[in-house]
Amino acid sequence: MARFGQDNGPEMSERGAGSSGLKLPLFLLLGYVVAISGVVIWLTLSELKKPPPEVQASSEKEQPTAAPAKMVDAKPVRPEPGPDKAGKEKPALVTDTEIAKAVPAEPAEKMRFPPASDPAEAKATISPPKSNGAENMGKAKEPTAPKVIEKRPVTPPREPAPKAKPGTETDTKIPRKVEKTGPRERSVMRKPMRWIVPDDPLPPAPDPGLVQSSAIGPLPKIGDDGRLPYRVYAKPFDVSDKRPRIGIVVTGLGLSNAATESAIQGLPGGVTLAFAPYSSKLDEWMRLARTAGHEVLLNIPMEPLSYPAYDPGPQTLLTSLNTRSNLDRLLWSLSRGSGYVGVMDFFGSRFTASRNHMEPVLSELKRRGLLYLDSGASPRTVTLSLSEKVSLPAAVSSIILDERASRTNLDRKFGELERRAKSEGRAIGVASPYPVTLERIVDWARQLRARGFAIAPISALTGSVNAQKAEK
Numbered sequence: 001m002a003r004f005g006q007d008n009g010p011e012m013s014e015r016g017a018g019s020s021g022l023k024l025p026l027f028l029l030l031g032y033v034v035a036i037s038g039v040v041i042w043l044t045l046s047e048l049k050k051p052p053p054e055v056q057a058s059s060e061k062e063q064p065t066a067a068p069a070k071m072v073d074a075k076p077v078r079p080e081p082g083p084d085k086a087g088k089e090k091p092a093l094v095t096d097t098e099i100a101k102a103v104p105a106e107p108a109e110k111m112r113f114p115p116a117s118d119p120a121e122a123k124a125t126i127s128p129p130k131s132n133g134a135e136n137m138g139k140a141k142e143p144t145a146p147k148v149i150e151k152r153p154v155t156p157p158r159e160p161a162p163k164a165k166p167g168t169e170t171d172t173k174i175p176r177k178v179e180k181t182g183p184r185e186r187s188v189m190r191k192p193m194r195w196i197v198p199d200d201p202l203p204p205a206p207d208p209g210l211v212q213s214s215a216i217g218p219l220p221k222i223g224d225d226g227r228l229p230y231r232v233y234a235k236p237f238d239v240s241d242k243r244p245r246i247g248i249v250v251t252g253l254g255l256s257n258a259a260t261e262s263a264i265q266g267l268p269g270g271v272t273l274a275f276a277p278y279s280s281k282l283d284e285w286m287r288l289a290r291t292a293g294h295e296v297l298l299n300i301p302m303e304p305l306s307y308p309a310y311d312p313g314p315q316t317l318l319t320s321l322n323t324r325s326n327l328d329r330l331l332w333s334l335s336r337g338s339g340y341v342g343v344m345d346f347f348g349s350r351f352t353a354s355r356n357h358m359e360p361v362l363s364e365l366k367r368r369g370l371l372y373l374d375s376g377a378s379p380r381t382v383t384l385s386l387s388e389k390v391s392l393p394a395a396v397s398s399i400i401l402d403e404r405a406s407r408t409n410l411d412r413k414f415g416e417l418e419r420r421a422k423s424e425g426r427a428i429g430v431a432s433p434y435p436v437t438l439e440r441i442v443d444w445a446r447q448l449r450a451r452g453f454a455i456a457p458i459s460a461l462t463g464s465v466n467a468q469k470a471e472k
Helices: 002-049 053-062 096-101 133-138 257-266 282-291 323-334 355-367 383-390 407-424 435-446 465-471
Strands: 245-253 272-275 296-302 342-347 371-374 394-396 426-431
Touching: 245 257, 245 296, 245 342, 245 407, 245 435, 257 272, 257 282, 257 435, 272 282, 282 296, 296 323, 323 355, 355 371, 355 383, 371 383, 383 394, 407 426, 407 435
Parallel strands: 245 272, 245 426, 272 296, 296 342, 342 371, 371 394
Antiparallel strands: none
């Protein structure tokens, strides 16, 4: 037994020493593994705490320019992280900046957006918050509210902004529906001349007994009872008045609404108005003029010396045309309106100097019971000699008042017109519807009676040349 004990003692001691030597490396290895695992876990948790680079970049861009969104119905609440599958809580994956910008999860139709002073500012930028893959895997899906970037309005709107739906743009201003109409021309008269007493309106025109029906329209004619249009449509005038007579004719009306309205409404009824045949509402203008007490003439476009540089229009009477063509154009102009006492040339400095072309025209006017006024565009006009030949009531303008449309020149022309009236018993001035011309006519006519003159319509200043000589 003793031998046996001696022989086994050293063996047992060697085994104990061997097991003790193996335990130390195992403990060291285990400690190393635990340390590495701790470092890995710490690094993982540190990375999870950081926001994704997209969120961090967007927050850095928005922070200096956009103010935190204002809540209307509720205060912002910090969302609590939900439990993962193992029941452990994970730290929140959004920063304080994102939480401040977040809106509590509400139905989109209950959300209110800040008003804006401009429709462009009312467009809300809606985008859901971004999250990384780790959060989506370890965290249950929670409803997120859209992020609103607020722009403060300069002036508050009068009405509350309409509610917005998700994914739509919101316009805070709803403009009223306005009907678009054509541009309205302003009157050329700077101020209404209220001192003018309206004249009595002239009788309605046309007179059915003085109208001839034709393929191109109604034409004036002498009545079956012998009545003449230039007498029936004339403005009444006291022929026993012995004062010098002055006639004023404003020509070229009907092409500008503003100028025509100013002439009809602003000028005294004794001023005669001449209308271009190209007006789209010639009959209406003539009716309004007669209602305001004005005697009416019709402009007939005739060839000027500067033709074709100055072209009076497609129905111009030309020296290059034969008699039939010119008469057709004359009848076309006569058919455009009604209620006029006669016609007046429009331009015509070349045509009125041609005897061969003027005689057929004046004869046609005589046949239809009209009078003729020569504008005085040509010093070589043949109007007076031909009108005596065909016994046509006619007259020639004494002065063109506004060759230079200025107050000084107009006042000088008015003085010259008065001197002609005193020396000849009558005088006629022709003018265009310039604003300054209309104003000066009104001011001058106001003082005309006090200076011993009578303002007369054209029908009271025309007649056959023999009749005019007899009056003198």
